[in-house]
Amino acid sequence: MINKQVNSVAQAVANIHDGATVMIGGFGEAGSPIELIHALIDQGAKNLTVVNNNTGSGHVGLAALIENKRVSKMICSFPRTANSTVFPELYTKGEIELELVPQGTLAERIRAGGAGVPAFYTATSVGTPLAEGKEVRSIDGRDYVLEYGLKADFSLIKCLRADRYGNLVYNKTARNFAPIMAMAAETTIVQTKEFVNAGEIDPEVVVTPGIFVDQIVTVDSPLHESELVAAGEVYP
Amino acid sequence: MINKQVNSVAQAVANIHDGATVMIGGFGEAGSPIELIHALIDQGAKNLTVVNNNTGSGHVGLAALIENKRVSKMICSFPRTANSTVFPELYTKGEIELELVPQGTLAERIRAGGAGVPAFYTATSVGTPLAEGKEVRSIDGRDYVLEYGLKADFSLIKCLRADRYGNLVYNKTARNFAPIMAMAAETTIVQTKEFVNAGEIDPEVVVTPGIFVDQIVTVDSPLHESELVAAGEVYP
C-alpha cells in the first residue's frame, strides 16, 4: 500500500543535504511551513539555496534559517518586508547572495521546472536592469527575455488537508507557491493540518495530485509566524 | 452587475467571423461542446482554423463542422479516430490543411498562449519529423525544440457548472483542454449544464476563474455525440 505519511517533522527533513536547493512555500506568513523550517534548522543542513518569495520576518521560520547561517543564497522577488531585518543585515555585509527575480517570472520558472520546460520567453523585465545579460528575442514585433526553468532538490510546503497518496488541498491565499513548488522538486515534503482517508478529498477539487508529493507530516496546530514575531520570539 | 449569461447558443456564437481561429474543447466526445458547434454551423462562419485534439466522429459536432466545409485548417494531435471519416476524406483530397502537433506540445502551446509566454523549449519531438524546420537548442546537455504559444479568437468549451462571473467547474475527464483554451482565447464561450448563483461554487474549487470567460449559455440536457453517431445522425 502506498502511504507517504511520516511520523515527525524531524523525519520529514532528515535527508536534506548541505548545498541543497530548497523551495519553501508561502507568501509572507501565509502558507509558510514554519514547523518544517524549524525542523530543518534543528537538522543542521547548511550552504542551502532557498527559493521563496520573501526572506522571512522577525527571528523565526525562514528568517531564523537565514539568521542561523544555513542559507548561502536566496532566490526571491521581494527580500524586504515589514519586520524583516535578518536578510538585509547579512546582505549588506555581503554574507548572503541574492538572485532577484520578478514575482511572476519566479512563479513561471518554478512551474516550468516542474513541467519539463527548460526555458521560455517572457516580456517581464525587458528593458530593465533585471534583463541585463539575458538573451532578448523579438517575436511578432515585441521583445522578450529568455528565462530558465527552476528546479529544487527539496520543496517544503504547507497545506490544509492531505491523504496517503499525497493529494493536497490548501486554504485560501496560503496556496500561493506550494502547488508549483511541489511540481518542481525532486522530493516534496508537506506539512498538513489534516490527514484524511483516501477518497475523502473529491477528485474534482484536488489541487496538488499525489504524484508531486513524497512525504507528509501532520502538524495539526501550526504556529502563527506573525504572533511569534509580535512576541519577539527567536528560534531556536 | 456583471452577468456573462446569454440566452441562446445562437447568440453565444453570433460574433464568430470568417477566418477566425477557434479552439474547441473536448477529447473525443468528452467535453465536446456539441450544441455550440451546431450553432456555429447554423451561423455560417467559414474558413475557420480549428484547434481540437481530434477531428470529430460521424457526421455531428466537429465532424459536421468540417463536413460542411467551414474549416480550412485543423491544428490537432490525433485526426484519426473510430468513426472518423470526414476529415480523412477531405485531407486525402487536399481540401483541408493539417498542422499535426504532439498532444502535450499542443496543450503546452495553448497554456503558453493564455499565460503570455510567446515561446518555450520542449524535449518532445526532438529528432523526429515533427521537429523538422524548428529551432533546436541544447540546454544543460539535452536538445530541445522551440515551440510557440497558441492563441485563438474564440474558444468554445463545455462545463458542468457556471456562475454569472464565469467561474467554472467541470465533470471528470471532460475537463481536458477546456481550462487552457479558456485562457488562450480573446473571447471564451461556454455551454454549461448548470447555472448557479455567485457564491455557490466554493472559491477553493473553481477550476476556471471568471476572468477567462466571456459568454455563458445553459444547455441543461446536452446531446451525447456517441449516441448520435451510433444512430447515424447527420447535422444539420
Next chain:
Amino acid sequence: MSEEQNFGWNREQMAERAAQDIPNGAYVNLGIGIPEKVVRYVPEGREVIYHTENGLLGMGDAPEPGMEDPELINAGKKNVTAIPGAAYFHHADSFSMIRGGHIDICVLGAMQVAENGDLANWSTGNPDAIPAVGGAMDLVAGVKTINVITQHVTNKGYPKLVEKCTFPLTGVGVVSRIYTDLAVIDVTPEGFKIVELAPGVDFDYVQERTGCKLIAA
C-alpha cells in the same frame, strides 16, 4: 472637508478620480499605497473585480475587526476578504492572468514616469539598498492598461514626471495615464498631455513642477 481641498487633490481624491476611469466589469489589480484606496471609490452601479497576485480573484474589503484570517491576505500582506464568486489559485495561474493580458487595469505608485511612458517604481538604484521588485515588472509587462497614482513631485520637491527616468526602469513605455495631486495627465505619442487640472491649479503651476514639456488639455 479639509482646507487643502481648495487647491489640488489629496490622496483620497486622487484615488477617487482614478476610480472614475474604471468601467463596469473590469478586472483590476491595485498596487500598494494610494492605489489600494481606489477600491473605496468605485462609482455607484459599477461592479469591478479585484485581483491580487498572491492568488485571489474577487478580493473584497478588509475584514471586520476580529475576523482576520492570516491565510487570506493581499499582495501587500494585509488582511482582506473574498466576495461570493471569488476564486483562489496558485501563483503561476495568478501571474498567467497578469502576463497573459487578462487583467484590464492596474493602478500603481511611481517614483518616476517618463514622457514616453517609461515607469520607475521599484528601485532608486542606490547600491546600498536591498533590491526588491515583487510583481511590479510582471504587472507593467502584462496588464492591458497601466495607470499611475503619485504625488506630482517628491518630498524634496523634485519632479516625478520627467523627460527620461534616472531610476532603474520597471517597464518601457507602459504607462497610459497618471493621477497626481495636481492633474490627470495622459501619456501620448507627443508626450504628457493634461486631461484635467485639480481645483485651483493652473497649467503653468503644473508645468513648473514637471520635468518636461506638458501639452495643454
Next chain:
Amino acid sequence: MSEEQNFGWNREQMAERAAQDIPNGAYVNLGIGIPEKVVRYVPEGREVIYHTENGLLGMGDAPEPGMEDPELINAGKKNVTAIPGAAYFHHADSFSMIRGGHIDICVLGAMQVAENGDLANWSTGNPDAIPAVGGAMDLVAGVKTINVITQHVTNKGYPKLVEKCTFPLTGVGVVSRIYTDLAVIDVTPEGFKIVELAPGVDFDYVQERTGCKLIAA
C-alpha cells in the same frame, strides 16, 4: 490454457511479464493495445497508480456494464473508473506530469525499436496515410522509463527490432526494455541484450527474427 503457451508468450502473458517489472508505488502510463492489459497483472501486494493523459491520476478498472460515463474515459477513449484518492486535472497539468519527468514508467506499443533505443510507433511514413501522433512523443520524451510490448515480428514476418528504424521516429534513444512474444530484451549501450527467453524459445530462434545482433543473457 491454450496450446500455444508451450511456445512463446501470448498477449496476456506479455502483459503479465511486463507487470512484474513495475514496483510498488509506481506512477504508470499505459499505451493503447496490449499495454492496457498490464493493469490486470499487477502482482499481489503492490499498489500502482495509473495516469491517463486526458486528465486522470488514479485510473481504475473498466466500469460495470451500465455504469459507463461518457465523461470518464482513458486516452484510448474507453470507459474507465477512478479509484478513491484519484484526481482530475486539465491537459497542460496532465502533460506536466509526463514532460516534467514525474511518471515513472510508460509501457507502449511499437512498430520498430532500434538497438540504440530509438522508437517508431506513430507513422509508417506512407504519404497517403493520415498522420496522427497523440501523446506518444510527449511520453517518450518525458517519462523516466519507457518499456515496449510488441510482437517480435510484423504480421508479414519482418523484424520489429532493428539496427535502425526505417519508419519515422517517435523518440531518439528512449526505450529501456522490450517485452515480445519471444523474449524480454534490454536496450544496453552495447545493443539489444536478452534478459529472458519465453518458454520453448531459444536464442537462435529469436536472433533469426531480429534485425540486428542480439547479446545473449
